[in-house]
Amino acid sequence: MDGSDIGLWGVPLAMLAGAIRVSTPFIFVSLGECLTERSGRINLGLEGTLMMGAMSAYGTALLSGSPWLGVLVAAFVGLLLGALHAGLCQLPKVNDIATGIGLMLFGTGLAFFLGKPYIQPKAPNLGALDLGGWSSIPQVQQALQVNPLFIVGILLAFALAWALKNTRWGLIVRLAGESVDAALAIGASVGRVRLLATAVGGAFAGIGGAFLSLYYPGSWNEGLSSGQGLMAVALVIFARWDPIRCLWASLLFGAAGAISPALQSVGVTQGYYLFSAAPYVLTLALMIATCSPARSLRGAPGELGAVK
């Protein structure tokens, strides 16, 4: 067994590798949800967007031979789904939570339906950068095979944090999320700001889906996301609506997802399924720890209905 060469060090190393590999969809979806929620709207449909992104990216890559074109198409599909959510929510008497759940089911269902022909064939992969060449240990080399989208995700987190703080656009998004009255007072159109933020947030989630089908696990099937889109929404609350903290939380979730295979690689086989549940248990534990009915969440956008 490979892991025996470096003994128990295999576990943290595998978790690091897992954090890098598994976290990317979390990063993109949580950043998308973060942007959407900072504008004062909640989009629970990102799970569906993730699946639609995965399916459309895989299909495009298969048909065109270019995985990066697949990523672009996934972003565009995400943009459309986000805009659809925002458009529906602007109609009178429409609740964004209910619409989000509807779009989640719609997105996953549509992805299954349209994605049937892509389950068997093998599409070209996105590939990875070898950042572990300096090490002679094969496990380290393997762990540091990094997909470019992971790096894009990190840069995106910092760019989003900067933009929300330093640009007119970012401040107006935040103002729309904090106080509709204040936004109207300076003449901003709250509806348009939220439409754009939700659409762009959807595009991020679409890219996250492309990563799932084109890099890791790297194929298209119906169990691909296993709720990652929903966990990413919970993660935004844990990260208190801060893009940088979304990044750290995504890495934490990725590492938690890698516990089970890592333990298996060093020979711990008992309770495999129990450890597989680690990300879900983590979600639940974080929610219980950070949410309380007695006080409203610090950092929560003031106009966000679900946390009012």
Add this chain to the structure above:
Amino acid sequence: MTAPSLELIGFTKRFGAMAALDDVSVKIEAGAFHALLGENGAGKSTLVKCAMGYYAADQGQILLNGREVEIAHPRQAHELGLGMVYQHFTLVPNMTVLENFVLSRGDLPAVIDWTAERRALNAFFETTPFTVPVDVPVADLAAGQKQKGEILRQLYLKRNLLILDEPTSVLTPDEADEVLTTLKKLTTSGQITIVTITHKFREVNTYCDAVTVLRRGQLIGTKPTSELDNDRMAEMMVGRRETRTVVERETRPPGKAVLKLEGLSVADNVGQLAVEELALEIRAGEIVGIAGVSGNGQRELVETLAGQRDLEAGRMLVHGEVYTATRPEMVRHKIACLPEEPLRNACVADMSVAENIALRSFDQPPSSPDGIRLRRSPMRETARKLIEAYKVKTPGPDAAIRGLSGGNVQRAVLARELSSEGDLLIVANPCFGLDFAAVAEIRARIVQARNRGAAVLLVSEDLDEILQLSDRIVVMFDGKLALQTDAATAEVGAIGRAMAGH
């Protein structure tokens, strides 16, 4: 900046049949610190909201520096240099002071140069009499600092006529003094003109140059503060009134103490004490009226008695036993409660009138034979009787209570609460917004409950109601009892002064 003068001439504003303002004219001199004084509903807020363009007045003319101006929208008011500070905060809590100020300016570049903005704001703060921390999120500021921030933002936006709507109601007296002292300096140096809505005589005496008193939408008068004392102001504010309009009340000796509050302290929604170490006793067969301007802890007190809010310290006793406002205790001690806004506080809006009337007794016979199954027909039967007895206007017992008018919701809840012949009745603003006939009838019901021996706690912002119904009157100010007096010997002036904190 130089302070402008403002003259409002002949303002009239009607909401439906009620005149909130009736031909009110006020002249505010340049550089004045001018107070608008009056009870709740006197029309002060309506007047300034008309001036700021939030409401369109039915009639009225505005002169700014002697020239007629038209203000149809708040933005026009802002362009003319008029700014308003509210009793609630409008700074966005999740943003820093700097972000709030820069954003409200409304002319942002695509990328904001925070270093330059911070330098500019700090330079501006050099010229102001007080400052707030620039880089702290507003949520982390104390209430006094927040209110200072609201005022500073108005100055930052170059507004030179500030309208303050009860600016000190969320501040401690020390904080209020600090804010008002500095504002006073700005007016005496001729930089700004201030109009302030207030209930507090102390602030009027100490800081204001002139006072305009409104009562029920009418202008009572404008006087320099030097010509007025507290008695005169109280008289202008509450008027000379009949202290007792008799609603057939039996004279009866007060009975045993039913409700006793000992050192009761209750926190408001942001964690500050709204009720502080309150001690009060209410006996069987008496109505104790709590007078006071709204926001002095009355709401929190009633919510605590009704079980909607936890207490911080002290205890409540009913019939000598500790009372924690649970449902079994309310049933055992026969406690009835008519809170303010009954549709929100005492009803399930989408349930039917019959179901709402059954809310106290649905799990007891005859509505339920065993506490598990519910029987509709006795419920409906009880409802039908009460609807008739209390003249509730409803399409039928099965109509949703949401569809009823305010007075009829009030009657339905009163029917439910009084039908059990309670020992303790807690009533808050029972006649708010009701027409004359409904008012008379609901007041008569409350007196009837007293006459049969119930202890009644009546909380009301309407001083007439308190004077008319109470056996004993207490005044709440700033969470404490400011005055206790027998209604028969009560002096209206003293009550008015206590309501204003004197």
